[in-house]
Amino acid sequence: MLKQQLNFKLSQKLSPQQIQLMKLIQLPTQAFEQRISQELEENPALEKGKEEKDSLDDDFDNSDDYEQDSEVIETEIDVDEYLSDDEIPSYKLAANNYSADDEDKQIPYASGVSFNQHLLRQLNTYRLSEEEEEIARFLVGSIDESGYIRRDLQDIVDDLAFTQNVYTSEEKIEEVLQIVHDLDPAGVGARNLQECLRLQLERKRETPAVALALDIINEAFDHFTKKHYKKLLSKFDITEDELRNAIHEIEGLNPKPGGTYSGNTRMVEHVVPDFAIKIEDGELQLTLNGRNAPELHVSREYTNMLKGYKAAKERSKSQKDAVMFIKQKLDAAKWFIDAIKQRQQTLWVTMNAIMQHQYEYFMTGDERKLKPMILKDIADTIDMDVSTVSRVANSKYVDTPYGTKLIKEFFSESMKNDQGEDVSTREIKKILEITVSEENKKKPLTDDKLAKILKEKGYPIARRTVAKYREQLDIPVARLRKEI
Structure with a gap:
């Protein structure tokens, strides 16, 4: 028996533009540059570098009111949506405060013998x-x-x-x-x-x-x-x-004789910081790596093609198909430029919130000043989703006065000290590391003794927790730390 009924339900779906933005946000600088190169190769309507001034009147309006359903094929295309004589597209007004001198060049590698x-x-x-x-x-x-x-x-x-x-x-x-x-x-x-x-x-x-x-x-x-x-x-x-x-x-012997071979041509990983934090006049200054702010614009030739189509009195089917292709490429170029702008804003806002949360650490470099911080803390501060913060923190580095750090290392759980205050587990690990480094190596401290010392310093943690933190710090057991 056939039966018809109406159902109402709420569902949340990500648009292709949102998916593209999320993918771009999680990319570190080097992978982001490769993604831009790939897009430039695949989309001829997208070009790199500054655009000539006389093309301002030839471009399409980069307004946000237009949304295209990729599954709908229009027989008549409103070219005016892509051509505007009245206003300058917003992507052309975006300021880029990075000079060419700030761009890091690729490092050539010498070939060698394996x-x-x-x-x-x-x-x-x-x-x-x-x-x-x-x-x-x-x-x-x-x-x-x-x-x-x-x-x-x-x-x-x-x-x-x-x-x-x-x-x-x-x-x-x-x-x-x-x-x-x-x-x-x-x-x-x-x-x-x-x-x-x-x-x-x-x-x-x-x-x-x-x-x-x-x-x-x-x-x-x-x-x-x-x-x-x-x-x-x-x-x-x-x-x-x-x-x-x-x-x-x-x-003095080498336990891994192959690891130090001077001619070894294994891939060397070079870390490119995505952010830089400096102390200027007693204040923290955050900057985004200039390589994350590329200059991109829409191809002038493609917009001229649309002008030619608009001026034509007779329009054949092949012309309409060609314009549909141009339209899709212009849409993709516009979305990509918008996604890059949103990526820059999201990266900067998120890292700025992390910097402000860990202000004392960035001012002093003392890991004992690190505050407890989880993804939700930053997400609530910047009013974004936890997954977005996770994408920003993943695989990205910040150049600080104390070295280049992995951003996710600033996140840590909290514990209560003897005064009932929340302290970062990173702070406890740092104190544990200092305590072990200052011990008498002829009689190294056992985990029980380390737990007692930490308790005396105001951190009441169990012996098994000390053992867990010690393993995370790659500190061997007391017996193996003994020296004659």
């Missing part, structure tokens, strides 16, 4: 049989960025058989691996940290400290990693000074 190529070139200096060369090249190809081979020899035997048609044994691979171990940098091709340190010590000039360090790595590596110094003193029947010298030799 870590694996560096190792393969060294293999060419060895006299190897055809089988040994195949195995050696495969082993070098199995070395990761840190300089380690993290695969079982049996897996390598199987892979050589299946992929290289080389049938060999673990013994033969072990033999060729000793050749790989002779390559530079020292320690390359090791299968674990113990082997890596041993290979490096074996290359050092032999001294009593180096010999003792080698014995410790070979015979008491577990005691060394757990810092059981008393057991080491007893096992090798040595003095504290001798042990201290041996440990000094080990600490």
Whole structure:
């Protein structure tokens, strides 16, 4: 049985323009520049740079009263909506206070030799049989960025058989691996940290400290990693000074020999600050990176095309189709320019609210001055949605007098101190970090003792909370912080 009924419901849908704005807001400066380049390539109606003054009368009116339903195709187009002789489009009145000198230029990168190529070139200096060369090249190809081979020899035997048609044994691979171990940098091709340190010590000039360090790595590596110094003193029947010298030799070794290769051509991430905060005459000054305020305008040629269409007495179907295409491109250009202006405003307003909320920190640089701050605090201040604030804070950096900081690092939860005041968890972490740095390394403080010290300073937190904050700060447990 068929039945008809009316239903009323409220729903919220984002327009294409709003979606475009949200996507632009979350982009950091470098990604934003790439997005502009992409739009310039895809939309011929959009151009970069300043527009000639004599084209002011030829452009379309950038009013907000016009909305186009992309699904409706009009047979008659009101060209006057795009051409105006009476007023200057608002996008042409936008001020840009950034000079060309403020623009950061792209940094060229010199090409170089990769870590694996560096190792393969060294293999060419060895006299190897055809089988040994195949195995050696495969082993070098199995070395990761840190300089380690993290695969079982049996897996390598199987892979050589299946992929290289080389049938060999673990013994033969072990033999060729000793050749790989002779390559530079020292320690390359090791299968674990113990082997890596041993290979490096074996290359050092032999001294009593180096010999003792080698014995410790070979015979008491577990005691060394757990810092059981008393057991080491007893096992090798040595003095504290001798042990201290041996440990000094080990600490000078490189646990990741591949990571410091000078010719490594891994992608280097360069942070481009989206904002800059300076202290001028005792006041904070916030600026938006000039690269976030590009000069864009609508193509003069496209608006001239519309003028030609308007003047034409006879209009064919192909002309109407062409004008529909022009109309769509002009709409897209207008929306994109408007979205960029809104993006600039949203970024500045949001960062200004964060700066004012953390005023004491930006004036002093003392992380203990950071106030508790969550996304909702800033969203309420600027009367925007929490998701918008999240997009601004995500993956964006601010250049401060104390270094370039990730914006989301200024957000933190709050805790109550012994006086009932809200304090930032960042403040507690900073005090914990300072307390650990000032401890006696011969008798490092346990988590229980750290909790008691923080309680005495007015921060009543549990031992498990201290352990959590310590792990977040990458501070090892007390036993591993011990020094002889």
